[in-house]
């Protein structure tokens with residue numbers, strides 16, 4: 329599994345304000361949106377393209393266009409929705425699917441409660457949006473779900489990750505033999521998870537901060 333931590337001063341600057349508890353919801357939403365666009369630039373480095381011939385006003389030339397089938401962007405409900413606009417700003421022709429995941433608090437297993445995705449994902453590059461890679465349970469379940477539907481390769485875009493969650497995802501995909509098809513792009517890998525499953529120092533509950541729940 330490939331892990332890419334976006335090492336850029338603008339990413340670090342926006343992330344610092346995002347973490348600040350004094351940042352209000354409208355500012356948090358705007359910064360998350362901008363940060364996703366910067367992360368999307370990194371995450372789409374290997375997006376598939378095909379040659380294209382065009383005419384400029386001056387001459388004929390060749391370039392590239394996004395290849396078919398179109399990439400699929402999959403926000404994980406609820407907090408992943410806050411990342412969607414920032415992602416499709418860079419990939420406006422991508423298809424968008426939705427995955428609702430919930431964690432059973434007794435077994436800590438994540439399961440799917442809602443899906444709106446093409447039945448067959450054969451050959452598709454998928455970009456999963458989940459702001460916080462904390463315990464890793466949700467992302468493991470989401471990645472397995474997409475791979476079972478035939479997804480070709482999957483890049484998870486997370487604002488923040490905990491080392492524990494990265495390790496859980498890495499172990500799961502290596503055990504499944506799918507490690508070479510899964511990547512994570514994040515703005516930072518923080519110190520650890522606390523006993524409540526929050527990322528430390530983190531930014532708190534991403535869904536609550538995006539949607540203004542107190």
Ligand code: URA
Nearest residue numbers: 460462526527533534
């Ligand atoms: N989910 C969040 O929103 N925040 C965390 O710190 C961990 C999981």
